[in-house]
Amino acid sequence: MTRDQVLDLYFMDARCKLIELAAFLDRVDRSEGEADFRLAALRNALPLLASPNAERAKAVLMALSDPTVDPIPAAFGKGACGAWPGAPR
Amino acid sequence: MRYIEPHAHMVSRITDDYEAMRLAGCEAICEPAFWAGFDRSSVDGFYDYFCQLTDYEPKRAAKFGLPHFSWLCINPKESEDMGLARDVLGIIPEFLKRSNVLGIGEIGLNKNTRNEITILEEHIDLAAKYDQLILVHTPHLEDKFKGTRLILDVLRADSRIHPGRVIIDHVEEHTVEMVLEAGFWAGITLYPESKATPARAVDMVERAGMKNIWLNCACDWGRSEPLAVPRTAIEMGRRGHSKEAVDALVFGNPVRFLSQNPRFQIS
């Protein structure tokens, strides 16, 4: 596909998601109390969108991933939340 | 369009979903054993579930002309309790004789714990002893990258396991390469919020090639979309991929992998 064809197919969808993300960050700012590690993880990933790297989706996923290698001794609950609590804030 | 749905938890779906999938061109459904959304209290709960997967559910699918196949295991979300997990591993061999069972799955990891890894190793041992195909679930979200690496290590440590007989499911942009480079098959799961969207799935296929990849909807009791595979086929068409390429991905590839078990027959 040409770049224009990609834009014709996906620009409106990307525009919609970008505005949703901006509105989400505004909503968080308007709310009260401390944000947990998930907000910092999301903010840390935002500059990756503007990077010249052609693997931005992979970079964002890695920024939100547990980078450690050893199995943990036991599970505290079954769920995942989408960001790694151990990431620097 | 024709396609195979190689990963769907139909016990959690309504009958209309079978009809919609058939109308969309589905020619067979494969159902791995999974977590019910709550922990089963005993091995008897699994015995009944395996009966449902190997007896009742194929009959329900047949009403819509759909062959139904299943995979058996205790899923990683319940394998933290190793006593229960070993009891369940003990009843699997008698169910492997049933005619719609394709292999061991979906095994894998959830929170990447030591107990989960031990039970994963024991499932792999069972698959090797009974010469079964393997379907692997990789962890969710922040745990996926680490878990995928650990799973590859465990599989590669067992010399009886041939990578071409193992599919590692739920890959995303940060895990697809390591799975394919190690010689395993990769599954891309299409979900509304997590895992992959149709557009990202086609991106991955365009970059990695479609040789050993299948698509699946993994529909279950959560937010999921039973028609995600045909929707992704349409997405490929919108980008100009040929009908032959779409057919190879959504029909040819799953048939090629699943036919390694001669029980996988579709007319």
Ligand SMILES: [Zn+2]
């Ligand atoms: Zn599943």
